[in-house]
Amino acid sequence: MAGPTPAFWQERFDKKETGWDRGGPSPRLLAWLEEGALQPCRIAVPGCGRGWEVAELAQRGFEVTAIDYTPAAVQQTRALLDARALEATVVQADVLSYRPDAVFDAIYEQTCLCALHPDHWFAYAQQLHRWLKPGAALWVMFMQAIRPAATETGLIEGPPYHCDINAMRALFTARDWEWPKPPYAKVPHSNALHELGLRLIRC
Numbered sequence: 001m002a003g004p005t006p007a008f009w010q011e012r013f014d015k016k017e018t019g020w021d022r023g024g025p026s027p028r029l030l031a032w033l034e035e036g037a038l039q040p041c042r043i044a045v046p047g048c049g050r051g052w053e054v055a056e057l058a059q060r061g062f063e064v065t066a067i068d069y070t071p072a073a074v075q076q077t078r079a080l081l082d083a084r085a086l087e088a089t090v091v092q093a094d095v096l097s098y099r100p101d102a103v104f105d106a107i108y109e110q111t112c113l114c115a116l117h118p119d120h121w122f123a124y125a126q127q128l129h130r131w132l133k134p135g136a137a138l139w140v141m142f143m144q145a146i147r148p149a150a151t152e153t154g155l156i157e158g159p160p161y162h163c164d165i166n167a168m169r170a171l172f173t174a175r176d177w178e179w180p181k182p183p184y185a186k187v188p189h190s191n192a193l194h195e196l197g198l199r200l201i202r203c
Contacts, residue, residue: 003117005157005172006069013072019190020160023048025056026110028141028187028197033060037140037199040170041105044131046095047112051077054088064088065104067095096123103133107140114143114160125171132202138177141159141195142168143186165196 026112032038033056040061048054054077057064066088069072074092081088084137091098095112107128116124129140142163149155150162169179176199185197 002119003016003161004115006071006159009070009115010072012071012099013076018050019183020111021173022052022190026141026187026197028185028196029053029056029108029110029139031185032139032197036198038108038137042102043110044100044104044106045110046098046128047110047115048077048090049073049111051080051090053086053108053110054090055080055086056087058088059084066090067093067098095109095127096120098127100131104131104135105134105136107136109138109139110185111143112150113140114158114163115146116161117158118156118161121171129176131200134202134203138172138200138202139197140200141158141197142184143189143193143195145193160193163196170198177201178203 010127029126042063043057044065044067045054045057046067048068050073051066054064054066058081066077069092074090077090097191109128113121113124132138142165143160145158145160147157147162149157180198187197189195
């Protein structure tokens with residue numbers, strides 16, 4: 001398998017090398033919730049990490065399914081839910097092969113895509129499309145992690161892998177997804193990086 005493995009991510013958790021973790025839910029998710037743009041529904045959170053967004057959604061009445069293939073992420077998400085007396089389904093599974101029992105009304109994709117090697121992006125995008133009902137929304141954060149070596153020599157560096165917006169348009173094609181018009185919300189992240197937050201509608 002190209003790119004990081006479950007063992008790679010488990011080691012990051014074991015060593016507490018989780019610089020991507022904000023220690024709380026994404027401000028963009030909170031804004032969507034406060035604006036009423038994202039309403040309670042059956043929602044998936046792939047690559048759930050420590051579960052901050054899972055807990056926030058569960059607290060607001062969403063029926064949440066959290067997915068991660070790293071044991072530590074699953075354990076910590078369940079522990080966070082237990083500590084807050086919240087309920088959600090937490091599944092230890094590979095997002096590239098996971099099959100839900102029923103399609104979702106929404107997906108919140110924050111850190112899973114940029115954590116996957118680009119070799120797996122096409123398969124992952126197909127998975128997200130299969131998981132959603134027609135007309136349902138993919139609430140997505142595209143990580144902007146431009147590195148000089150990529151533009152100068154074509155070297156692929158990550159994680160996080162840079163989710164160039166042109167590449168994302170080619171990945172999430174207009175045949176399968178309805179795109180909003182830019183500009184998209186810029187959300188600051190760690191290490192001087194940022195994300196672009198937007199909603200795609202499944203065709």
